[in-house]
Amino acid sequence: MTYMTGPGKGGGWGDEQFPGNDDDEQLMAELRQAVSKFDAPPAPVTELTMDLLSWRDPDAELAALIADSRELAGAVRGGKEEVLLRFEAAPYAITVEASPDASGRYRVIGQVEPGTAGRVDIRQGVTGPGQAELSFACDEWGRFEAYPVGSGPISLRFTPDEGNPVRTTWVVL
C-alpha cells in the first residue's frame, strides 16, 4: 500500500493544506461557521444513519443492479412512475416492478429466476416512519408481491427454502 505524502489522505485536518493567505483562511473559517449554523446535517438524518449498520448482511450474496428503467434513454422522468429493476447474483436473477399508488406508496411485483420457493424480505423505510422489514412469500415459480412499500432506499433479500440467501444492492424508489 502506498501513501501519498503530505496531509489529506483520508483525514486532512485544517486548511493548512491549501496554502492561501491569512485572509482566505479567515474567510473560510467564517464560512464554515455560517454553514454549520444554517445547514448542518439534520439530527434526524444522522440518527437514521446511526441505525443503518443494522442492515449489514455479509451472509447473503450481493446482487448487483443490472437494469433500471429510469436510466433508459427516453425514459419519462419526473414525479412518481412505474420502475422496473433487475438484479443478478448467480444463480439468481430478480426482476422487480414497482408501481406507485395514489398515496405515493409502491406495489412491488417480483420474480426470482430460476423459479424458486422461499421468502423475500424488503428492507426499507429509512426515510419513512421508522425502519421496517417486510416479509413476503415467494411461490415455487419465484413470484412474489409486496404492498405497501414506501419510497426511499430499499433492498430485497431472497431466502430460498433450500440454499444460500441473496440480497440486492440498495436502490432508491
Add this chain to the structure above:
Amino acid sequence: MTVVTEVPGYTHAMDGAPGALVRRVAAGDNSAWEPLVERYKSLVWSVVRSYRFNDDDASDVVQTTWLRLVEHLDRIRDPDAVGTWLATTARNECLAHLRRKGRQGVSLEAVPEVAASGPSPGERVLAHERDAELWSALHHISDRCRQLLRILASDPPPSYQEVGAALGVPVGSIGPTRARCLQKLRERIAAKAHPDDLLSSP
C-alpha cells in the same frame, strides 16, 4: 475477502483514526460505527447539499451513500481513505439520483431565507448578521464556486482528495479555484454592503 490485519505496534490511540474505525466495523465492532458517522456526516451532507437537493432528496441520497458503505464494508480497498471513498460515492449517488429522477423530478433547495430568523438566545447580533451575510453571499456567486465552497466548508475541513473526489475534478485545481471563489465571495459581500460601488466600477 475480509482483510483484518493486525498492525504491528497498533496502539489504542489509533483506534479512533478513520481507517481503524472502518477496520473495526468490518471486523464486527459495531461501536466504531458511531464515531465513523460523526467524523464524516458533515462531509457527506455537504457533498449532497452542494448538488442542491432539497431536504427529502438529500436525506435519501445521504442514506444511500452510507448504505453503500455498509454493503461494501468487507470490500473497501483502502480503509484509510474512507473519506475519499464516501465523497466519491456521495457524488455518484447524487448523479444517479439526478439521472433517475431527472432535474424536473428533483425539487432543488431554495435559496435559504435567513434574514427572518433572528439570533438565537445568547448569540451576539453582529455574529448572527455576519453568518447570515456569508450564507446569503454563498448563494449569489457562480454555481461552481458555491458548490466548491459548500464542500470546503464541511466540518472538520475536508482533505483535498476528498474535495476532488466529491467534485470529480483534479486535486491540483482545487487550491487555485478556492482562492478565486473566495475572492468572488468577498466581492459579493462588498457589493451588498456598498451597492453604490457597483455603479462606479467599470
